[in-house]
Amino acid sequence: MNNINNDSKNNIEVWEDLVNIKDLVISLIICSVTTMGAYFLAPKQPPKPLLFGLSGAILGFVICSIVIKPKRVFIETDKEN
Structure with a gap:
């Protein structure tokens, strides 16, 4: 139970799904840099x-994935159970 709270x-919650904040920020930075850079x-x-x-943007998506x-x-x- 402690692991769930942590x-x-x-x-x-983003679009009815749980998203890790750190991963979200990293992906936003990667996609923004590749899109604006290109x-x-x-x-x-x-x-x-x-x-x-x-x-x-597609390159950023591939890198993030x-x-x-x-x-x-x-x-x-x-x-059945």
Whole structure:
């Protein structure tokens, strides 16, 4: 029971799911840096900043999915019991 209370202090609810605050902040920083970095490195021709920014967001998502591992555990039970 103590472990559950300790975990709830480090988590917040986002879209009806519990999220670790540290992991959320790390992922926000990574995605912001890659998105804005790619946007500012793009040539100033009209569609390129948008495409570079979107590419940076996808790159940030891939980096976050590698760096931050899921902590959810699924337990399968029989419906008969």
